[in-house]
Amino acid sequence: MDEKKYAQLEQQTSPKTPLLRNVIFAFLTGGTICLIGQFVALFYMVFFDFTERTASNPTVATMVFFAMLLTGFGYYKNLGQFGGAGSAVPITGFGNAVISAAIEHKSEGYVLGVGGNMFKLAGSVILFGVFSAFAVALVKTILVKLGIVSW
Secondary structure, eight states: HHHHHHHHHHHHHHHHOOHHHHHHHHHHHHHHHHHHHHHHHHHHHHOOOOOTTHHHHHHHHHHHHHHHHHHHTOOOHHHHHTTHHHHSSSHHHHHHHHHHHHHHGGGOOOIIIIIHHHHTTTHHHHHHHHHHHHHHHHHHHHHHHSOOOEE
């Protein structure tokens, strides 16, 4: 069987991907996570007298904590199966990725299993974030020193 016949056979027998359904579910899932995040931010602003700007850090930490709890109890997997990329895009996807790797390698011990593997996926995110922050701060410092921009 040549490649063309195989491709035709594969196309005929493969189930069709419900693209519109997947997009809608991802949008609803990601939007719901972001809506919950907005309520958490409002909670910090109302009850703890944070400003909109200062409420962002505790909101992110709280959302990551919620995702880690849901992952630990096994509920985030169901959310990911329902919402697809909608559950992975917000910051909660980061918490899920870290804890999933830690849970998966728990049997290898806490140091080599959990500690060694929990940042395999998240490590690149952290590295890129730190490097990006350094690069932006360096450009900002140079622009301020040259008098091009004043902050």
